[in-house]
Amino acid sequence: SDSLSTAAFSEPKALTCHWKPAHHGFEKTLPHSPGGKSISGVALLTSNGIQMGFTKTVVLSGYEMVKEALVNQADAFAERAEVPAFEELSRGNGILFSHGENWKVMRRFTLSTLRDLGMGKRVIEDHIVEECGHLIENIDSQKGKPIDLTMIMNAAVANVIVSILLGERFSYTDPQFTRLLHLINETIKLYLFLLDELYAFTQVAFTKHLKTLDRNDQRSLIDAFFIRQQEEKSDTKSYFNNDNFKSLISNLFSAGMDTTSTTLCWGILLMTKYPKIQQKVQEEIEKVLGSNPPRMEYRSKMPYTDAVIHEIQRFANILPMNLPHATTMDVTLKGYFIPKGTYIIPLLASVLQDKSEWEKPDAFYPEHFLDAEGKFVKKEAFMPFSAGRRRCVGETLAKMELFLFFTSLLQRFSLHSAPGVSSSDLDLTPEVGLTSGPLPHKICMAARA
């Protein structure tokens, strides 16, 4: 595992080696050996492939290879690897570490509920806009005092998830809420999902919520789950059972909170490090929003800000190794046979920093997403949410949160490095963890006139 993580975090090309197509399992030929064919992207780190315990694993590297597997052969690469620690925690329930039909049903349910709450009714956007107000108010109210911005960002993002789950929010100082945030944060960092407290918390809130449940006005994901449970109560094999409920809630919290708040923290650090880019974002905010609260409808009129947010996600590269996949069937990838059930690691770092896709892969360069006229351009290799069947279910929600929180913060505050520290000296080395966030830094937030 040492060589795997070293390679993943440093130089993806180091993983490239020479392979010969094999009909059963894998067969390696030495680099430059006669008949050996170079296949950029499929890695082999020991003489017999990467072994995760007894499990043979294939690492996919580079945009072309990851796209070929996850997008062009989407069904074959859709399964989640059965990592014992994750299996122990989720027992196949929920979405994140779930498999087969259970995964399909839970994924479909979550996507359609998020879509219903997000579109038309704009419930989700309204929740986020309201939370942006609380976030600014909270920072403002602590003027002159040192604050832990990571915790505050976590609370804001967690409240968005709570509002989707329950249709309500909690004060940042609510003791039960802060304890929960601490617990989630710690468990993610330690890879332990001690989330029984989260479940108990949701149950209490849900019991209160149940009294006002209206079938015709489903305002939260828990309403929608409960109604499906009622509808299918005579079906003993229904997927809408308590185990799936518990796992789904913990999945949405754990997958949705740390990822989004870590990206926002990277955004804050990068804007502090690059004051000229920060200033250009603020000029665009002034021009398009003035003092109006940000809303999604403004995003298309703010190409520079949009490009900066995309570049934050590309550069931050918060899930460099993605989540592990597995093959659902025997499959041939660019001429190479991979048996059913093989662990697959589609390295997102290798896509987000692929030298053939990005002009300056190692620099923070918002122009990656702008054309010569300053219009926003989409990039196929922009894959922080992965791609294919397992692609992040929270992508639309996360994009809304990133745009609304980021613009709200920069509309209200200017970011500077702490006295005595030059912005150019700010260290962009990532922290080590399942999600890689920035190291702790001291930053000054000055209210803008």
Ligand code: HEM
């Ligand atoms: C900046 C924010 C986010 C990033 C970068 C991100 C990234 C990812 C990535 C890379 C995966 C793995 C995809 C794969 O296995 O190929 C994933 C899966 C997932 N994400 Fe996100 N995510 C973010 C926010 C969210 C949010 C807000 C939610 C909550 C709704 C969420 C819920 C999930 C779930 C449930 C899965 C599992 C999907 C499955 O296995 O089918 N994520 N995310």
